[in-house]
Amino acid sequence: MTNPANDPNQVKRARRFSLRWKWALGAAFGIFIVFAVFAILLFSRFTAIMMNQEETNLKDTMTLVVERLNNQSNTLTNKTVLPYLRPDLATAADPVPENKTRGKDNIYTDSIIVKLAREDVTVTIYNPAGKEVYASRNISTKFKQTKAIDVSREKVGSQDGFIGRRPIRSRTSGRIIGYVQVTSQLGTLHKDQHQLLVAFYVLGAFAFLVSGVLGYLLAVYFLKPIKAMTETIDIINQEPQSVERIAAPQRNDELADLTNLFNDMLDRMQRYIEQQEEFVEDVSHELRTPVAIIEGHMQMLNRWGKDDPEILSESISASLQEITRMKSLVQEMLDLSRAEQVDIHYPNAMTDAKEVANQVFGNFKLIHPEFTFTLDDDLKAPTVIKIYRDHFEQILIILMDNAVKYSQKRQEVHLSISRDERNVEIAVQDFGEGIAPENIDRVFNRFYRVDKARSRDKGGNGLGLSIAQHLVESYHGGIRVESVLGSGAIFRVSFPIVKTLEPGESLLDLENKTGNTPTPDA
Structure with a gap:
């Protein structure tokens, strides 16, 4: 009770x-x-x-x-x-x-x-x-x-x-x-x-009254944004998808800053809610197909297929293939979740962009000998950017792997790396199908595929570019795509330069000088 x-x-x-x-x-x-x-x-x-x-x-x-x-x-x-x-x-x-x-x-x-x-x-x-x-x-x-x-x-x-x-x-x-x-x-x-005492008493009472009234009026004036925040929160509690926001105050002070930060927070929350709903819908959609396939094979085997060795082998093989694809999907979702938190785990990591780009280029030449890979390296010396090495390598692998997938007719991929006064620029170009103009803005969305019917045959779950975008933006870089339908696409990535290493200077020496040692992977 x-x-x-x-x-x-x-x-x-x-x-x-x-x-x-x-x-x-x-x-x-x-x-x-x-x-x-x-x-x-x-x-x-x-x-x-x-x-x-x-x-x-x-x-x-x-x-x-x-x-x-x-x-x-x-x-x-x-x-x-x-x-x-x-x-x-x-x-x-x-x-x-x-x-x-x-x-x-x-x-x-x-x-x-x-x-x-x-x-x-x-x-x-x-x-x-x-x-x-x-x-x-x-x-x-x-x-x-x-x-x-x-x-x-x-x-x-x-x-x-x-x-x-x-x-x-x-x-x-x-x-x-x-x-x-x-x-x-x-x-x-x-x-x-x-x-004199009488005068002091009268003036004291008058000062107390006037200061109280002025204090109350000032409180009402200064607390208007707080009251508006409270009302907005109540509305959002009742309707999370509400677009209600606090009107920007016509002044430039701390309360105006608080109002702007509050509105920005609400915008981010709404984006997170929308992304979460979209993510759940996409994951449900992606998992529904392999689950249905496995369920169909299991029902068939349960009814009569287990007595036919050929049907049994075919069903087990198809089920294992779908399970492998689901494992890949789960792993990519974990990678995406980690990509959204890299600013927490690796705030001060640094990487030699020239070294990693050459390493990834050599690895792809080795594992795809049927492709023609071209490297344009305009960096004259080791160039340090602020990013964890494994994440920079992961970004390049995602872009190179994406180029290989969509270059089946003309098997050729170009990788270039250069710099200007402030940034390192990396470009990965393929000569595949290209992307239609109406789809360019959506290629970084989760689970998005340009050609859903053919993409499943090429492998992948449509999360790679989304992971790459989150990693790039987490390290204050930029990523964009240029494409002409039928002529391939170019993915361009840029990162701010920390320093160009002097002859004989290593990345470890720079980390010891600045104290920016990479944080171990959590």
């Missing part, structure tokens, strides 16, 4: 989180983090500057108060301090400082009044005994005696603030006549900090 937990139909799909939202949130968080770091640095710098400014103002206020009060020789009292710090509140009996006048008009130009007018600054004057004689505002602070200027960060009320303390020495006698204590509650700083 199937466990529901293991049944894929019963498993609940995980909640899908779209890549567009991931991209949008990623962009939003990324920009928000950058903005937050920038805001923190800016806020810290602003706070430091404001704190330094507040401390400087506090020291200036203490200095100004001391300069106003240190011209007295007696201990400071409320009556002696008030005219200097608050002349607008002094009575007619109080002394008036030099160069100062009574009245409210003077308070707007008096620097000490301006300092004291700040709502977060409190000036307190103490006599030498520590008793308070004057306070600009009512604020509870603890008095501390000091012999020099002392500025510290302390708690003032419910907030942090600065407290500065300094003794007041008489200018005439030099003795301490009192103390000044200036308290700054940093109200302006805290207010500015609050406003």
Whole structure:
């Protein structure tokens, strides 16, 4: 019994989180983090500057108060301090400082009044005994005696603030006549900090929102090819032979490259599917005939032929002949499969084209003495091409064997090998039946024969030229055919030249220099 937990139909799909939202949130968080770091640095710098400014103002206020009060020789009292710090509140009996006048008009130009007018600054004057004689505002602070200027960060009320303390020495006698204590509650700083934080919060939220929207729009734009790929794959899954493709984007970037590669991959897949179907059909067709022949002979022998020695011998001979042809067909199909994978097994193999061409020419002269073979070798020195030796030899054998098959009337075959600046050119010419123009494009197809009725008598299964084409193209070469019906055909093959060997230099020396040793046959 199937466990529901293991049944894929019963498993609940995980909640899908779209890549567009991931991209949008990623962009939003990324920009928000950058903005937050920038805001923190800016806020810290602003706070430091404001704190330094507040401390400087506090020291200036203490200095100004001391300069106003240190011209007295007696201990400071409320009556002696008030005219200097608050002349607008002094009575007619109080002394008036030099160069100062009574009245409210003077308070707007008096620097000490301006300092004291700040709502977060409190000036307190103490006599030498520590008793308070004057306070600009009512604020509870603890008095501390000091012999020099002392500025510290302390708690003032419910907030942090600065407290500065300094003794007041008489200018005439030099003795301490009192103390000044200036308290700054940093109200302006805290207010500015609050406003700045509010601005940062608003700008941060705005940046997060805008970057998220822009990230989402960019994600939608950039993911259009991916979405199109997904839709195309769905269509192809439903209909493998569909010609549906992704529209080429009007841009030149990585996504355009991906789209083009995807379309190329689909084209190759469709070609492979078509080739596979064609291959299966061709193989089925080719195997159907020998199987039917063998089956017919076996049925005949089973019914009555086994009692007739002549019929028995004839049936066994015909069956063995068909079995041999099927073995040949299977071997050629294996060769074709290997030809399609040579770039995997032999990526760096090299061969002397001149040597192999002369060897194949000599072998065919030996095994077909009834033919006239002609070799035009225009290579003056050994010439190296990038191909595995056995594969190059196999290509030449296929072309020479094909020429022999179709040159029964005029038994003559020409082999030529030459070169230009870049390529080695090999041509194999026969003087047989030739190929009709409408059939030239199909001679490299699997199992194709120009004359199916007569080709079976000549042997072969129509795979040789297809194998040769796959081998040539796998090593980045080219193969083509020229023919006139009734006058024979010329097969031309070309391969890029790696190097021309110097006198005394061998192919093994070149392989050792370049490190391009042929890979053993898998």
